[in-house]
């Protein structure tokens with residue numbers, strides 16, 4: 001009998017647990033440890049944040065799903081990993097703390113860390129909806145607050161007031177610019193729908209060097225027979241919508257009515273706003289690790305960013321020397337072969353976008369993107385490897401390098417069944433490979449983008465498909481990641 005424990009019930013962890021349960025025998029157990037009772041289909045938080053969807057439409061309660069599927073569920077936040085057990089027993093285990101303070105000690109034979117990101121609002125003074133002055137759409141609760149505030153702005157504009165909106169990245173090292181991009185174009189669309197667009201000044205504020213960088217160093221896409229850089233694609237989308245932009249910016253401080261930022265040339269500036277939705281930078285969730293003797297071995301499992309070390313090349317070589325092959329393939333910990341990291345929880349080996357620092361020493365470079373499709377695929381691949389290792393395989397049997405994986409991204413640009421649009425992009429591979437594709441780093445037959453109403457319908461379809469899959473309803477495993 002084997003015991004597989006998954007930390008986190010998000011896109012990656014939930015996928016890993018569901019497949020592990022499906023593929024393992026009845027005598028084996030699968031346990032999910034997660035601090036929230038629900039699964040959140042994060043991409044649709046965008047629509048919650050502009051008031052188009054209720055938060056309840058983007059979450060599903062996990063307990064009944066796991067009960068039906070035969071997966072144990074521990075509602076608690078993992079705190080520490082003890083890969084060698086302790087003085088009492090050599091059985092590896094994790095500790096997790098529930099909301100009421102109860103500490104769970106959960107033994108494992110194989111462990112998947114899929115704890116996603118910690119939202120580091122604390123890295124910028126005044127950032128975030130809880131202790132600061134800006135909105136977020138990273139969780140359903142945050143998105144719901146954003147919608148409330150957005151509606152208040154609409155009401156004020158209806159009364160004739162002019163209002164200023166800023167959307168983008170709340171720190172020089174943010175990732176997930178794609179999510180903020182979706183939010184700004186949806187916000188603009190909704191302002192038009194409400195008939196108040198002429199009273200709104202909308203600004204995109206980003207840590208990207210050029211528009212459309214997305215932490216992937218930008219991309220060239222095939223569009224209507226032409227190859228165009230994503231900076232042009234995004235710039236024209238913004239120009240068509242009257243959205244102004246500030247690039248190469250690090251937000252230093254957010255006050256009630258203005259934010260202060262520094263740009264790559266070292267100049268400090270400020271911008272007034274009435275409504276700001278700014279994403280936070282990410283780190284790992286701060287799990288600790290201890291050896292058998294109780295010694296702190298956190299640095300054996302994690303990088304200082306708190307993301308987990310896996311089978312990547314983490315050597316500190318210069319940016320110009322990194323290769324696509326540096327990216328991980330199996331997501332196995334080099335220190336403990338029965339520990340894996342899936343989704344955002346694994347540490348990327350290097351920046352994809354060119355690292356840049358202002359004359360004041362401020363890093364202003366988007367971190368590599370951590371999108372949903374690869375996160376789910378990695379969860380599935382890791383589950384397969386573990387199941388095979390339980391069956392006797394000496395090493396992971398499955399691989400999924402982001403440098404060999406394509407990603408489809410459908411970015412909503414206005415949610416309406418008749419007048420809505422979405423930008424649909426396919427990128428192959430996600431991490432550019434300049435050896436295989438010397439011209440643009442990507443296969444131009446497989447990398448393309450389109451914007452139109454069909455994309456909106458696809459986005460709606462994906463919302464329903466992925467929530468159906470998350471509920472583990474009949475045939476769920478046939479729905480692709």
Ligand SMILES: Cc1cc2nc3c(=O)[nH]c(=O)nc-3n(C[C@H](O)[C@H](O)[C@H](O)COP(=O)(O)OP(=O)(O)OC[C@H]3O[C@@H](n4cnc5c(N)ncnc54)[C@H](O)[C@@H]3O)c2cc1C
Pocket residue numbers: 007008009010011012013014033034035036042043044045046076077078079114115116117137138176179285342343344345370371372373375409410411
């Ligand atoms: C607003 C927004 C929109 C996005 N839109 C898109 C999109 O359109 N397309 C796309 O591909 N990607 C999108 N993404 C990215 C996508 O959401 C992520 O790639 C994906 O959620 C990552 O999956 P994950 O499992 O690694 O992390 P998550 O989905 O964040 O899951 C992490 C899980 O770990 C749990 N957890 C946290 N701490 C602990 C702990 N200590 N112990 C145990 N469990 C813990 C969390 O509660 C959660 O269940 C978007 C992201 C954001 C923020």
